[in-house]
Amino acid sequence: MARRTKILATVGPSSDDPRVLAEMIEAGVDVFRIGLAHGSLSDAVQRYRMIREVAKASGKSIGILADLPGPKVRIGQLPDGGVSLQVGATIELVPGKETSTATSLGVDYLDLLRDVQPGDSVALGDGTVRLTICxxxxxxxxxxxxxxxxxxxxxxxxxxxxxxGLTTPTAEDLYKLDAFVEEGVDMIALSFVRSAHDVRRVG
Structure with a gap:
């Protein structure tokens, strides 16, 4: 029976090697995702070119998707070793504050207080830690x-x-998009889309 499901695989540090990429293609990968939220643009472009070379050598048609970071909101720097937030604890979110503690998190987004309201659930990091706005x-x-x-x-x-309130795509997204369009990327992933206008901006 022919396989109808497509397999999309993210290229990361452990797979950032021609031999590993070739093995992944042989195992059935159809599309490689290059995340652009971390690392330099030049490194991402080099990764793209490496995938193209490996795919060409395999004789298979392999797609590449560039995943734009979208708007990012981060908290201020935590102390060395981090902190542990306990369920039920009260914590404040302070726009413009550059540092954070276990009871007060600085936030680099100055319009935070306009965009959140009581009852909202906000997440930190990978989403494991969640806060409810009171x-x-x-x-x-x-x-x-x-x-x-x-x-x-x-x-x-x-x-x-x-x-x-942050716009998407961001200026950084569009800069990275231009670089990958020049390379001939097959697909683009756009985060935090809220309207058709957001999509048209990458068209």
Missing amino acids: SVDAESAKAEVASGGAIQGRPGLHIPSDRL
Whole structure:
């Protein structure tokens, strides 16, 4: 029976090698995804070219998808070793503050207080840690930890996309898009799409 499902695989550090890519193609990968949220644009372009060379050598038609980062909101720098947020704890979110602690998270998005409201659920990092917004005033938003866990560095803060005021695609997205269009990329993934206008901007 012919396989109708397509397999899309993300290229990461462990697969960023021609031999591994060839093995993945042989195993059935149809499309390789190149994430553009991390690393340099030049590295991503080199990765794209390597995939093209390996695919050509395989004799198979392999697609490449460039995944644009979209708007990113991050919290301020946490102390070395990070912090652990306990379920039920109260924490404040403060726009413009550059550092964070276990009780106060700085946020690099100045319009945060306009975009969140009581009852909203916001996530940190990979989504394991979740906060419920309890109140919003002129200085900060107070939240309760609904799902706890450890966080470190400067994890992302994920705001409900239907109210996030940041535009998508961002200027950085469009810059990276131009580079990959020049390379001949097959597909583009766009994050936080809220209207047809957002899609037209990458057309």
